[in-house]
Amino acid sequence: MFVTDIRKEFYEVVANQRVALLVASDIDALCGCKIIQALFHFDQVQYTLVPVMGWQDLGTAFLEHRDQFRYFVLINCGANVDLLEMLQPEDDCIFFICDTHRPVDVVNVYNDTQIKLLIKQDDDLGVPSYDDIFQDEEDEEEAGDDSGNESGDGSEPSGKRRRFDEGAVERRIERQREKREWEARRREILFEYEQYEYHGTSTAMMFFELAWLLSKDTKDMLWWAIIGLTDQWVHDKVTHMKYITDIATMQRHVSRHNHRNEDEENSLSVDCMRISFEYDLRLTLYQHWSLYESICNSCYTSCHFKLWTLNGQKKLQEFLADMGLPLRQVRQKFTSMDMSIKENLREVIEESSNKYGMKDIRIQTFGVHFGFKNRFLASDMVHATIALLESTENDENETDNFIKALDSLSRSNLDSLHSGMDLAKKKLIAIQQTVASCICTNLILSQGPFLYCYLMEGTPDVKLFSKPMALTLLSKYLLKAFIQSTRNKRCRLLPLIMAAPKDVEKGTVLVVGIPPESETSDKKNFFGRAFEKAAESTSSRTLHDHFDTCLIELKTEDRSKFLDALITLLS
Amino acid sequence: MDPSEVEFLAEKELVKIVPNFNLDKLYLIGGDLGPFNAGLPLDVPVWLALNLKQRQKCRIVPPDWMDVEKLEEIRELERKAAAFTPVPSPYYMELTKLLLNHASDNIPKADEIRTLVKDIWDTRIAKLRLSADSFVSQQEAHAKLDNLTLMEINTIRGFLLGSLNCMYKLRSNLQPGSSKGQYGDF
Secondary structure, three states: OEOOOHHHHHHHHHOOOOEEEEEOOOHHHHHHHHHHHHHHHHHOOOEEEEEOOOHHHHHHHHHHHOOOOOEEEEEOOOOOOOHHHHHOOOOOOEEEEEOOEEOOOHHHHHOOOOEEEOOOOOOOOOOOOHHHHOOOOHHHHHHHHHHHHHHHHHHOOHHHHHHHHHHHHHHHHHHHHHHHHHHHHHHHHHHHHHHOEEEOOOHHHHHHHHHHHOOOOOHHHHHHHHHHHHHHHHOOOOOHHHHHHHHHHHHHHHHHHHOOOOOOOOOOOOOOOEEEEEEEEOOOOHHHOEHHHHHHHOHHHHHHHOOOOHHHHHHHHHHHHHHOOOHHHHHOEHHHOOHHHHHOHHHHHHHHHHHOOOOOOEEEEEEEEEOOOEEEEHHHHHHHHHHHHOOOHHHOOHHHHHHHHHHHOOOOOHHHHHHHHHHHHHHHHHHHHHHHHHHHOOOOEEOOOOEEEEOOOOOOOHHHHHOHHHHHHHHHHHHHHHHHHOOOOHHHHOOEEEEEEEEOOOOEEEEEEEOOOOOOOOOOEOHHHHHHHHHHHHOOOEEOOOOOOOEEEEEHHHHHHHHHHHHHHHO | OOHHHHHHHHOOOEEEEEEOOOEOOEEEOOEEEOOEOOOOOEEEEHHHHHHHHHOOOEEEEOOOOOOHHHHHHHHHHHHHOOOOOOOOOOOHHHHHHHHHHHOOOOOOOHHHHHHHHHHHHHHHHHHHHHHHHHHHHOOOOOOOOOOOOHHHHHHHHHHHHHHHHHHHHHHHHHOOOOOOOOOOOO
């Protein structure tokens, strides 16, 4: 059931108990986790933090902790599946789920006792009404009564009995027909409801609102909420409209926090954190890199200029010349560029990019500033943290990466943040090179109802793409680049399925499906159900372990029959 | 004595806070802490103030002496006088560090205050070094120093005592047969 008063029904219940926090591994979940950890520290609540990578991890974690805990808080996992059936908990176990995955499973919505959803109900959920899906027990009792009546009427004269019999039989047939119709309608409603997968309001924002209701919100929590929201935008999980609306909400909180005494007489220490609204450029990590590298490796600019072609490189040089930026300045680190160039950089770039057809080079976002040299944009932090979370260097295990990424979000761990940024730069360069090679060697094939691309094992940096978020980012960039480079109009409206080797010893590939790219796309993904059905029909060996159902693991040998099944399913 | 021990003793000083919760009187071994009423200021020890601040339960009001003009006056006096001038608080250095690290958003002009307190500290330590130097070179028997804080004494104690002991040993070895030197023990 949905929680209406998050303070009374959630926080005050868990504040005196020991709680288990099961956190999924994406940045939004990490930010939500940081916020709720801070709240627990303020009120000295005992908790255990368990990172979970997929459904199997969730099950194992639950089994380990079911004896010691009665209250479980699930962050960014668990809403889109029937949790009680999957975990089989005791009757007094209570689950608080704060998840962005939609659609929320109907059992979770209508369970009154054990599942509490920390989700806002006006979030365009479209949950079918109770009567449409769940049948009351009364209808079955009526059928029982009637048959009881029939036998009871046995003493009546035969003529009347026949009439009663016919009446009873007709009623029964009528009821059975109604039941069949109702069931068919129910199947249809459920199919429509669960067909498309999408994302709702950021978890970090939900927890920040809880902190605000408790009047315990700090600037650190506000910053984490902003990072959670930006993660949804960077990984293309929400529509542009929703992002802008949420930015407006956050802007109100930012102005409220900045309203405190910042006049001449009472200036704040420079070490205090200052969050500001920025209408900044869409160039990834440009303030921590050189401007030239950033333009080459950001999806937006690279796709518009088509930087994988020679023509594109020339256009880039023209663009830089048009703005009057000397190459020497542009290629060195941003912090060492001349002040005269840096002053009006945003406006200059916006003007020039309008001429080259890039209308949205600026995006509304937030930046933070603390100490003398630490300035970060929200998207910088997202890239750095996701690079740490999914780092494939040094064979670290996933829990260590999780803890490192979680630590890098605190203000006191700036070295891990900087190392995350270096990893992010490497990842972005790898993505651009892979995109360029895929397009130049025509690795993207049109299979009819969708586009398909497979990364061979020998491709450079293919190890980076064995991680879900990195592969998703690569496929989104690839689709955008493909749309720019192809002449076939029909292909531009197709979704993309991307496969990359995940584990060489076990012989599995990671497959992701993303919806087609369009201006007004609502980011709803139907590949989850499609993958399930295709796997069933061909009995391929698949593992649907990830919380996003559009990502699965598949045995390499079963790849071709799986694809054939998908083609027949979707055409 | 370790500097952290001195800081621990400094945490007993009282500082004014404005809590945002209500609680009845607390009866602790060290004394009573008055009833907490949201929005009304009261005095509590620094250790409790910092704990409450970290839990977002109060706002710390900077002590009266932690003000830019007053500290500038003290700094000027310190620079002009040859001896040590009276300090605003016997634990001024520790309190500055603790309050500015944890509650700098409640203290206006925190950066300038940090610089001023550091200037005052530097001047006093320089005077202390000079006086220790003259003490040793003129082979005095005892010295009287007013207005020194525990932290400053602690800074020089280890070095001064150790070196005086060394010098005593060296001098007593130069005169074999004499059981005591002319210098007092500390």
